[in-house]
Amino acid sequence: MNKEKNQTLFGGSRSWKAEDWTASDDRVRGGKSQSFLECHNSTGRFHGNLDIQTLGGAGFASQRTTGEDRSWDLSAYAGIVLDIAEADDKRYTFILKDELLPRNPDTGREQATISWEYDFKPCFGESSLEKGGLVFVPWSGLKPTYRGKEKEHADPINLKTIKRMSIMMRSFFGDQEGPFSLTLRSISAATSSPVEPGRLEQGAATSAASNTNRWTWYRQSFTVALSPWRICGLALLATALFCVHRSSSRAA
Incomplete structure (x- = not known):
């Protein structure tokens, strides 16, 4: 992997900042899950509690980037690298959005758009996409979803105008719940997989x-x-x- 051509988006040489992130939990739907992003200079710790009882087996807790006018051009890269310092044994989801719509004037809520999702379980072993705490998210591995359901016949993701990034903990249909913790060193756009x-x-x-x-x-x-x-x-x-x-x- 040519490190000189990679772009650090969060962490690494750029300190983690709390103002770059905000919670987006199932409380907007009546749930009781809650997430936090604890920022230090060298790490960002995504943690909280996933409640699935209130919503009958469903539930999610996530942190997303702030600002509706942000935009990243990632078209020159092959994917995203998550550099993970510590993690539990639960599954997480990394999400990109290339479109944000104006808020609904009647409810004030953000209108739904397609999310591009990649599920992963941090691994400190020797797998092809994960090694030594590094998780590579290739563009081809992103799955389009709309309101939590897979979207068929979606247009390709527009990598020139990425508007938002998120890290999510979800129940995966009741498979996991309770406390969670994922500590990241950095999130970077990479020209190739870090695992050769x-x-x-x-x-x-x-x-x-x-x-x-x-x-x-x-x-x-x-x-x-x-x-x-x-x-x-x-x-x-x-x-x-x-x-x-x-x-x-x-x-x-």
């Missing part, structure tokens, strides 16, 4: 491909070997039916 396949990972990929090819060969061989048995079985079945028919004819 090492020897071990390449070996694992080769081994997996080899196993797949081996299984394909076994399956094909088994199918070929089975064909004569299938023919014999059909012949035996036909003989048995003929004998039954002949016995019935004699009895009549």
